[in-house]
Amino acid sequence: MRKQMRRSAAVTVAVAAVGAGLLSGCAADQDSPLHYRTDARLSTYNAASATGNSDGVLMAFTRVQGGFSVLGPQGQVISDRDVGTVELAPGPTLTLQYTFSPKAVYSDGAKMTCDDLVLAWVAQSGRFRGFDAATTAGYRDIDRVECMPGAQTAKVRFANGRSYRDWRGLFGAGSMLPAHVVAKDAGVTSVVDAVRTRNAPALTAIAKSWNTGFALPSGQLDAKRFLSSGPYRAESFDQKTGLRLVRNDKWWGAPATLATIIVYGRNTDTAARTGAGGFEVADATAGLTEPAAGAEPPQVSPASGALSTEQIVIAHKGALAPLPARQAFASCVPRDALARAYGYGSQPWNLHVLTPASDLADPINGQFGQRYARADVVRARELVKQRPPSPTGAPAPPLKVRLGYLGPDARRKKMVSDIADSCRRAGIEVVDAASPDVAATALRTGALDAVLLNTGASFAAAGAADVVRDAYGLFRGDPLNLGDFGDPMAADAVTKFSVTTVAGDQLAQSRAMETAAWRDVAAIPLFATPREQKWDTKLTGVVAGRARNGTGWNMDRWARQ
Structure with a gap:
């Protein structure tokens, strides 16, 4: 530059x-x-x-794309009162009153309305089929959005016992698309009416517009x-x-x-x-x-303030479907050497959910991942032999891992090369599958066996002060769960973690998530994301x-x- x-x-700025x-x-x-x-x-x-x-x-x-909040410099949720206000409302469950500013309009002059909230909820709740959302975190806990089409107020009611703790971050910047544009694409007069009447053809058309429009x-x-x-x-x-x-x-x-x-x-x-x-x-x-x-x-x-970590997410299908195959691959990844060479001062990170910026992380970071702290070629070689035979009864073929990332990327190219060199000694072939067109969903389609990216399933900036959203990377069925990790213990811990505000309980749930993730080798955490x-x-x-x-x-x- x-x-x-x-x-x-080197700079401290008042925010x-x-x-x-x-x-x-x-x-x-x-x-x-x-x-x-x-x-x-x-x-x-x-x-x-x-x-x-x-x-x-x-x-x-x-x-x-304005919303009711924006993530600030430390990942904290900052209310955006230019767009509107969110207030707690009376009710037997968590109930929020959303009010758009009467001045809030889109750049075409149309008012922002509660239709936009309904569309955001429908797309991200996981209840309506066909939407390719990033995650259902938080929105899945909403029981209903009470909205009169065209109104600038809405009442959002959460399900019983599902008081999502990061509710202030819902319907924030980047979460809402203009419902009147999507409705026009879908050929309906109102997204709200299509949802209320469960009009299947209309909802399919709405999802198509939201996904590809x-x-x-x-x-x-x-x-x-x-x-x-x-x-x-x-x-x-x-x-x-x-x-x-x-x-x-x-x-x-x-x-x-x-x-x-x-x-x-x-x-x-x-x-x-x-x-x-x-x-x-x-x-x-x-x-x-x-x-x-x-x-x-x-x-x-500084690594100590990082809100995300780099990790290798592993597919639970294909070459790495058997647990011994995932364990073998994790055993030959030189996590300690990678942190020294490419972590810019970061220590090896052992947690899948909590990040270095979390106050809860330090007490437990050293308690997990120790079996995979450094490359163990002998163990990896033995685990390769423990894979089950092929369906024909023949011995399992040589283990080949296609490791992808968004390329070109000079640092990650070197990282994958080092991983390949280490794993080769265990008889495991690691193929650099970087591409400028790589998709995070390539694990589900079988195009890749593992992918190198940041927590929150991002190839770019990632994370927030509250890690609850990214915890859904360990929740079975959530889109953030790229490798289709399906441990019920982890899912139960994520479910409780997302509504827990007591630090001691969050710590216990974090331990449960990490125990399950390491036992099944859902992913391989590496180090704080260097930016x-x-x-x-x-x-x-x-x-x-x-x-x-x-x-x-x-x-x-x-x-x-």
Whole structure:
């Protein structure tokens, strides 16, 4: 990067609530485009979909698709009162009153209504077939959403005993698509009426629109489809010139300081932009590209504050379906050596759910994964022999593991090479199956045997202060459970963990989850996700974001001095 950059680890910034103003500098400076590099794959406008989640598109759209909250720099939930308010309401179970601001409108002028909440719930609850949501966490616990079509208020009632503890994070930024656009696609007058009458053909059409109707095309974006409910709106997308965000002139809150932000991701030409002036803000996994000769080593955010960890998720089908095969593969992965070489100071991490930033993690991190702390080639070789014979009765074939990740990625390429070298000594062939088109769901389709990514099933920024959402990666049937891990003990622990607020009980449930996950080898935790976050020293208002929305969490407050 050619511009002088500020590293996030060296800066302490006071964080104000979303919507607070900043002093702006010269108007001309604020009007020229700012270039923002991320490691998201800019594939879809639907951040709540499985594809949008794994590709990390919330890094680009947090201040485009407004909600009742936004994840702050430490992953904490911050209420967005520009969009509306959420209040506890009387009731025998957890009951929430949602009220949109009377000024809240989409960029086409249509009011935001409770229809948008109903669509978000239907798509993410897991109760209605056909929706390709990232997870059902939280939304699955909602019994019903009481909404009069077109109203700007709704009452959300949770099921008995299912007081989801992170309820403030539901219906947040990136979770709601415009229901009136989806209804038009589906040929219905109201999403709410289709849900109320259980109109199967209409719900199928609604799911199709929600799943596929918001893929990002090249060129100018349809202003009647890709609607904004935040300070910015998406104007165009091109793999050469990036995703262009401009001020949303229908936004009713404080206007964005910078007129234009151009977001680059994994599927854009970052090399060309680097040669044409570089980036003023960058937020990406460390070691994504090979450093230039003589370049300073990456300075990553402190591992102790990481909200996500890198892990290898393992398919419970194909070559790794038998437990001895999964155990053998885990035994030959050199976890300690990988942390030393690629963890940027992070210790080996042994937990599947709790992250280094969690206060509960330290007491139990050393209690798990010790059998797999370092490569044990002898044990791996013996476990390979314990696999059951093939259906024909012949001995099991040589163990071959296709390990995928979103490529190109210089650091992860080296990691997979080291894993392959170690496992080869145990007679296990590990194939580098990286691809720019890899899908996190490739484990379910059988295209991959294992995938290297971050907790929360993301190839990009991941995590939040409360890990409850990502715990559903161990819940049978949830979309975050990429490898189809199905231990009932883990599912029961996740179910209790999601409604528990007492730290001691959360710790007990975390132990239960980890015991089950390691026993069945659901995934192989590695180390805290190393992220490098930089920005131009002439910028103000930029605050490194550790959660799944990244540093763009407050991009509307960025300004040039």
